[in-house]
Amino acid sequence: MAQITIQDVAQMAGVSPATVSRALHSPHLVSKATRENIERIIRENNYIYNAAAADLSRRKSSVIGVFIPTTGGTVFASTVGAIEEYAYERGFPVMVSNTRYDPEIEAVLLHKCLERRMAGVILTGYCQANEELILSMAEKGLHCLVAWEILPETVPLSYVGIDNYQAAFEATDYLLELGHRRVGLIVGPRSGILRARRRYDGYAAALEARGIPCDPALVIERHPTMLNGKEAMSRLLRLPKPPTAVFAASDFMAIGAMAAVRERGLRVPEDISLMGFDDIEFTNYTSPPLTTVRVPSWDIGHLAVSLLMDMIESGDGVPRRLCLDTQLMLRKSCSQA
Amino acid sequence: MAQITIQDVAQMAGVSPATVSRALHSPHLVSKATRENIERIIRENNYIYNAAAADLSRRKSSVIGVFIPTTGGTVFASTVGAIEEYAYERGFPVMVSNTRYDPEIEAVLLHKCLERRMAGVILTGYCQANEELILSMAEKGLHCLVAWEILPETVPLSYVGIDNYQAAFEATDYLLELGHRRVGLIVGPRSGILRARRRYDGYAAALEARGIPCDPALVIERHPTMLNGKEAMSRLLRLPKPPTAVFAASDFMAIGAMAAVRERGLRVPEDISLMGFDDIEFTNYTSPPLTTVRVPSWDIGHLAVSLLMDMIESGDGVPRRLCLDTQLMLRKSCSQA
DNA sequence: GCATTGAATGAAACCGATTTCATCCAGCCC
DNA sequence: GGGCTGGATGAAATCGGTTTCATTCAATGC
Known part of the structure; x- marks a missing residue:
């Protein structure tokens, strides 16, 4: 029952623990005969290496x-x-x-x-x-x-x-290029998530580059979940002047957003254009398939x-x-x- | 640069390592004054506990x-x-x-x-x-x-x-209850995944309970991915006599299957009914929302x-x-x- | 006042590997 | 034959904790 240690293995093989250790990690330092003998003994006696001891000894773990x-x-x-x-x-x-x-x-x-x-x-x-x-x-x-x-x-x-900034810039610019002027943004909390801030900045910069003012009412910050995406989109749609395109800076939110559009009896992209971010696998299977930013x-x-x-x-x-x-x-x- | 050890802490606190160890793990065994002193020293000197040493000593890790x-x-x-x-x-x-x-x-x-x-x-x-x-x-x-x-x-x-068997039985039976007689199954490889086998068995048993023969052509085994679900469904739809309902024993496959139906110009559920399994969050956001088996x-x-x-x-x-x-x-x- | 108790602590033996340094020895060169 | 070289191995210190057992000492009971 007691676990076999490297000492035991060494003893059975008639060598020192040092040699066993070498056979295990630097086989080239040990003669073929010795090595094979050690390997056999390890196998036959069910020796189980102790990672904690090794980590301690090396003053370093490999995890x-x-x-x-x-x-x-x-x-x-x-x-x-x-x-x-x-x-x-x-x-x-x-x-x-x-x-x-x-x-x-x-x-x-x-x-x-x-x-x-x-x-x-x-x-x-x-x-x-x-x-x-x-x-x-x-x-x-x-x-x-x-x-x-x-x-x-x-x-x-x-x-x-x-480059989250650049990617968001391009995505937003694509929507602008299509002629949209009221472009909403659903993004993670800028204060906590760097990624979110960078994407926001890219969005804002793209608008500015075309001389379009950034309307704070069109920007909603939420943690990136489907549910949050859905709620955010509902809010945007209830606006007196809703956006004609929305950039959801996370596919999860975009998926939620899509459901919100559907629930309101509107259609993507006929009534509202939707852009995602990340390109998770699921975006190929939504209806319609989601235009998004592919991240490798x-x-x-x-x-x-x-x-x-x-x-x-x-x-x-x-x-x-x-x-x-x-x-x-x-x-x-x-x-x- | 060198890391402070428990010995060092003990020395600085004027106690033995044993006491430090106790202060760390069994505070009640150490007097308040000693404990607080030790805690202060640990903080001030940036002592970092060595998990490998502890694991070795205890002959047990907590991972x-x-x-x-x-x-x-x-x-x-x-x-x-x-x-x-x-x-x-x-x-x-x-x-x-x-x-x-x-x-x-x-x-x-x-x-x-x-x-x-x-x-x-x-x-x-x-x-x-x-x-x-x-x-x-x-x-x-x-x-x-x-x-x-x-x-x-x-x-x-x-x-x-x-109980994967029971759950699959019920899901299949529900489809039968709706009047479907040709019910397809898309499931994981029975040989490798126990879960898949049990679900298959539940499906087969439900058919049998109603005296419906199990048509092997209607059963497709694939690893549970969206792409596999899509391909499997395409194959089922190309059958001379395609099923009127399909039980995809994994929501991922169901999502893929739904896309396949759409691509063929058919609709869920008007042209074909679709049942999933697992109740992943996505299933609330598909169009139509997916009927599925909720797993807690x-x-x-x-x-x-x-x-x-x-x-x-x-x-x-x-x-x-x-x-x-x-x-x-x-x-x-x-x-x- | 003395034995008893229990809380607080310490001494020291582990835990099971790695690794440095030294040793041994065979083979080789000159 | 003596000095070298280099491959194979071993001795022993070391890594940094935990834990058992013993000890100390103050408080408690009678």
């Missing part, structure tokens, strides 16, 4: 942490999927934590990462409230990488993201892992920065004004 | 593992969300792993749980191929609990699940955590079993034959 703001089938699912897949391939276990959009929870969880001496952390849904904390993590030897966001040069943090969310996860590995292996504190392209996916939810 | 078959915005998202939330409240970190419906990956990951001496594991998407392995885990002291599934009495494993997936996660905690604390090997109710959510995707 990488992933922070997401919410679990419920989010737009980050595919990013997380990619992270898991690539980390698994490289032998790094991942530990996903849910911050629930709460900076305090995020702070607690970051501390846990420190306690586990994790190899690194990938932060999606970067929350500016903890910027200082995150920077100090990096100093304490925890490699941090921000995903889905790009950061100013002045912030010495690594990231793999998209799988690639973000994939590259986040490689950059993070790179940081871990090199050990230099140099921030890696990568900005990926977004793309307007023209489907059927937008039409000429 | 609980969660296995899901796929990350991409799945039906398990809400279960996982609940697990995270409740585990967080109780101070148990969770580590989510993605088995990708692959028994071999699952086996590897289970072994990792052993290596980490995890407190317990919750398995959604139970894969029968590893049943023996899982049972042996339990013997090795790793508490396992199966979620989303119920198991025969003969299998000494804990679970919190639903948040509750499953919540209860899974409490039962697992119970198992961990009691230490007895007694399996906990819990079967929750499902419910037919009648929306607008089914009509009289």
